[in-house]
Amino acid sequence: MQQQYQASVAKTAAVAPDPYRDLAPFVPSAQNPWDEAKAAHLMRRAAFGPRPEDLPAMVVAGMSASVDKLLNTSGAGLVESGYVRLSNGEQYPVQSRYGSRAQWVDAMLTSVEPAVEKMTLFWSDHFSVGTKMAVHERLLVRYTNVLRQYGFGRFRDLLLEVTKDPAMLWWLDNNVNGQPENGAPKINENYGRELLELFTMGVDGGYTQQDVREAAKCLSGWSTAAVDAFVYKPTWHVIGDKFVLGRRIYSNGQREVLDLLDTILGHPATARFIVTKIWKYFVSEDPYPQLINLLAHMWRQSGYDIRSLMSTIFKSNYFYSERAVQRSVKNPVEFVIQALRATNAPWRSYRLLDTRLVQMGYRLLEYKDPSGYEDGVAWIDEMALVARANFANDMTRVNGMALFDPNREINLDNLNSAKAVVDHYIRILGLDHVPPPVRNIAYLFMDLVDTGPEPFTFTASKVQEKVRGLVHLLLSLPEASIH
Amino acid sequence: MAHSRRDFLVGSMAAGATLPWMQSSLWGRAAPMMSAGRKLVVLQVDGGWDYFNQIVPVHSPIYYAARPDVAVTDSPSSTLPISASVPEKWASFASAWRDLYDRGDLAVINNVGSPEPNQSHFESQAKWYAGEANPDDSADGWLGKYLSRAYKGPSTLPAIDTSATATGAFDGARVPLIGSTQTGRFAFEMDTASSRDNLVSLAAMEIAASVGRAPLGPAAYTANAMGRTFGLVQLLQNAVNFYQPRVTYPYDATITPYLQRIAALVTKDFPAHVYYLRTGTFDHHSQVANKGGTTGIFATGLQALSGNVKAFLDDMKAQNRGTEIVVLIFSEFSRRLGQNGAQGVDHGHGGVAYLAGEPVVGGYFGKYPDLSKATQPYAEWYPDFDKDSTDFRSIYATILDRWLNVSSQTVLGAQFANLPIL
Numbered sequence: 001m002q003q004q005y006q007a008s009v010a011k012t013a014a015v016a017p018d019p020y021r022d023l024a025p026f027v028p029s030a031q032n033p034w035d036e037a038k039a040a041h042l043m044r045r046a047a048f049g050p051r052p053e054d055l056p057a058m059v060v061a062g063m064s065a066s067v068d069k070l071l072n073t074s075g076a077g078l079v080e081s082g083y084v085r086l087s088n089g090e091q092y093p094v095q096s097r098y099g100s101r102a103q104w105v106d107a108m109l110t111s112v113e114p115a116v117e118k119m120t121l122f123w124s125d126h127f128s129v130g131t132k133m134a135v136h137e138r139l140l141v142r143y144t145n146v147l148r149q150y151g152f153g154r155f156r157d158l159l160l161e162v163t164k165d166p167a168m169l170w171w172l173d174n175n176v177n178g179q180p181e182n183g184a185p186k187i188n189e190n191y192g193r194e195l196l197e198l199f200t201m202g203v204d205g206g207y208t209q210q211d212v213r214e215a216a217k218c219l220s221g222w223s224t225a226a227v228d229a230f231v232y233k234p235t236w237h238v239i240g241d242k243f244v245l246g247r248r249i250y251s252n253g254q255r256e257v258l259d260l261l262d263t264i265l266g267h268p269a270t271a272r273f274i275v276t277k278i279w280k281y282f283v284s285e286d287p288y289p290q291l292i293n294l295l296a297h298m299w300r301q302s303g304y305d306i307r308s309l310m311s312t313i314f315k316s317n318y319f320y321s322e323r324a325v326q327r328s329v330k331n332p333v334e335f336v337i338q339a340l341r342a343t344n345a346p347w348r349s350y351r352l353l354d355t356r357l358v359q360m361g362y363r364l365l366e367y368k369d370p371s372g373y374e375d376g377v378a379w380i381d382e383m384a385l386v387a388r389a390n391f392a393n394d395m396t397r398v399n400g401m402a403l404f405d406p407n408r409e410i411n412l413d414n415l416n417s418a419k420a421v422v423d424h425y426i427r428i429l430g431l432d433h434v435p436p437p438v439r440n441i442a443y444l445f446m447d448l449v450d451t452g453p454e455p456f457t458f459t460a461s462k463v464q465e466k467v468r469g470l471v472h473l474l475l476s477l478p479e480a481s482i483h
Numbered sequence: 484m485a486h487s488r489r490d491f492l493v494g495s496m497a498a499g500a501t502l503p504w505m506q507s508s509l510w511g512r513a514a515p516m517m518s519a520g521r522k523l524v525v526l527q528v529d530g531g532w533d534y535f536n537q538i539v540p541v542h543s544p545i546y547y548a549a550r551p552d553v554a555v556t557d558s559p560s561s562t563l564p565i566s567a568s569v570p571e572k573w574a575s576f577a578s579a580w581r582d583l584y585d586r587g588d589l590a591v592i593n594n595v596g597s598p599e600p601n602q603s604h605f606e607s608q609a610k611w612y613a614g615e616a617n618p619d620d621s622a623d624g625w626l627g628k629y630l631s632r633a634y635k636g637p638s639t640l641p642a643i644d645t646s647a648t649a650t651g652a653f654d655g656a657r658v659p660l661i662g663s664t665q666t667g668r669f670a671f672e673m674d675t676a677s678s679r680d681n682l683v684s685l686a687a688m689e690i691a692a693s694v695g696r697a698p699l700g701p702a703a704y705t706a707n708a709m710g711r712t713f714g715l716v717q718l719l720q721n722a723v724n725f726y727q728p729r730v731t732y733p734y735d736a737t738i739t740p741y742l743q744r745i746a747a748l749v750t751k752d753f754p755a756h757v758y759y760l761r762t763g764t765f766d767h768h769s770q771v772a773n774k775g776g777t778t779g780i781f782a783t784g785l786q787a788l789s790g791n792v793k794a795f796l797d798d799m800k801a802q803n804r805g806t807e808i809v810v811l812i813f814s815e816f817s818r819r820l821g822q823n824g825a826q827g828v829d830h831g832h833g834g835v836a837y838l839a840g841e842p843v844v845g846g847y848f849g850k851y852p853d854l855s856k857a858t859q860p861y862a863e864w865y866p867d868f869d870k871d872s873t874d875f876r877s878i879y880a881t882i883l884d885r886w887l888n889v890s891s892q893t894v895l896g897a898q899f900a901n902l903p904i905l
Contacts, residue, residue, distance in 0.1 A: 285701075377704050381708060382639060386669055389688065393674055398674070435696060448683045449679045465680060473687050477691050
């Protein structure tokens, strides 16, 4: 099934590729205006979706200014120690797994720099870490703060900071790389391998087992002091010149890692691999080779500036074309946060929200596998769909995980018919593209109860019953998992 | 049953569309997923069950010295011979094990343990879950590793956890939990506070999924998966609600309904081939048995457990499914040799595990612990892991290599000797 789907999207993409046109900035026209639908698309992909009230100002500002505003970020970090009080009033110890997750989800929902949180989610999946011992949980917020601070900067700086972060040093064992055995440093290849395979060049990027080994030697001695500090241990470092990707890295102690990163970034596979992954995550699952090559070239020219790369992508013709809009599967975090933001439903408890994310398959900051999650349609299976529908039920029910107010939109927008209510929620949930029969089913839903027809009225009990049920239904539609 | 009412609702919504579950047979959607094949049922006995009162070392004066109040006395009413060549005997309340053993459907695996044993339930269960001697916090479960690394079959729901609380054995793969009545099980939750339109909601969701989408792309893919999901959820509910066993199970609320659920899914050709059930607890720190050893909480619990396993296998045989199923029964550890001050037995090591079912090579495998090695105080002694022990991972390896037909080394990360039980 999945293969069939992938084959079919590849065929769609084969139509007359013009990467220069596709990457040129989108220019609105009378036929194809910059409107609320496009602004919402931008917010869903570059951040965690709009709150309905965000959109009019974005339409007035225009596409380019809206992208610039989203990407004009400081990358300020979250609280790293003590307790944190969330926007819903809950309090968590920061240096615990749940505290780390809860504070982050709160930021996704409320941050004034939502694009930073989205980019951080991407990097946390790319440079995924888990915890081998409970004591490592205290490293998690600090690790995501590194991703926040450097996630829109230059890729070299991001790589360097991730490489020396204690969470990563522990997770991929570089903290013991070079630990002497019988008086000589013993190499642990784990980080060196993943640095090449997962973090930069990709498994088919053209490096060899010898390159992995030499890279690990460059990294030997980059370790931890106690649990939570980076330290370089000179006696653990393998002395001597190294040869990586055909280049000599002169024996130079801990500074060899800088040469190693430059060597990796000098290889064309790196930009292609990262750009492809970013494109698939933020735009569509089916980029064509010429487009990737051009974008990778532009990225290298910019000195691997991530903000500039994301700006090009979010302003591009392709991004606002039918090849991108509604062509991407939401991951569980996107699904949950977008739903809460679109409906302005305050959440009651992080634990309840976390349970739902786990049922959909996403454990924030608890990756089992260094390669992160498989994205796209891999998120869609029977269990995940039941879990998504059950989240929708939980979010909209009385005393559920959120405080969904069925009167809010009716009052704000003076909705005065069942049809108007349905159309309004279809729009704010980003479901304008549902097939017409599905919209009709939603209309019919408003006028039926289990015992038979019963037309919708704006009585308090009917609104409670039917508006909650409607949003549950809409969020359970196949289209609700797509953006 | 609100079925006709739901049909009416669906009829008025779909205006003529026919949904699979509206068709005549309740099982209309069930049949074609996967034909008869090999199935594994794992029954994890929580709490650490006792070994010595189950397979009783009637030849050992040390056993009787160590358990003055709770030992099973050696008499025709309290013990049953295993075979002429086996000096130990079954406790009488384990007669269901005896029956399975006598017809060649039970492999008794003696003295099963783990290198570097641990007295903590949590740590010991973690070993069994991961199939590793010293798993860290992030270790995947052995069946999770099997499903993600080695399983190549067609089913998208290859395994089911029928326990009331999820097992760590599936960590690393996502598996439906159906035993729980709480959130998180494989069923559509409905707002029970205002339930006047639950059926309408479900019907609307199902019809909306069945509406045609542009054939290429993620919406069609998702709608297709949603359609399958409704079929499987319906099938599971029906399996639970309408199963008719062919034999009488000795009803026990902690195990019978769960085993019958597995029986139902197997007989209805649900596409899963791995079923997991946690039951118990057998954590008997006090009052484990009354004088004479044949009554008390352990006897009652083991009788219910073994009796239900036998009933399940009899049921499967009566449904012509006996040759498809093997059941692994284990506990995270066993108890110590000597009783404690509360006439209970504390956490020990070196337990017994069973593999049951028609495909199993029945018999008495491994060496019973040598009680002459026991040291005083007996209440603190348990068999060490040594050359006479069977590494628990050998059981997993045997099942993987010989029953699930995958490389156990790929799953477990190392080679473990197979046992001649399959």
